[in-house]
Ligand SMILES: [Zn+2]
């Protein structure tokens with residue numbers, strides 16, 4: 001497969017020893033199969049229900065899917081300030097150099113937010129039940 005950005009030949013690389021990705025040795029971008037983006041995110045945050053919806057504001061770009069050569073769609077990733085490319089036929093995702101770290105950073109932020117929210121809710125429930133038993137005792 002060829003790199004959609006610089007046309008160099010992609011090589012297989014073991015990403016963090018967890019995922020097999022197609023990596024561009026020239027521009028250091030990587031191609032992830034469609035399911036692999038989720039697996040990459042799971043390295044930082046694996047609660048799929050709390051990740052939010054993935055694709056927003058797609059626009060067609062000149063770079064082509066390395067699998068089927070269709071023009072890829074650039075989209076806003078989970079409403080964050082990050083743009084990734086995907087194949088319209090769902091072959092996968094293209095991440096430029098460093099964008100994988102951005103994905104992991106965003107997922108860690110999301111995990112922190114959900115953990116704090118869940119903690120706050122359980123504190124509130126404890127407070128309410130404490131209050132409840134207090135009222136009923138008196
Ligand atoms: Zn490249």
Ligand SMILES: [Zn+2]
Nearest residue numbers: 065068087091
């Ligand atoms: Zn494709």
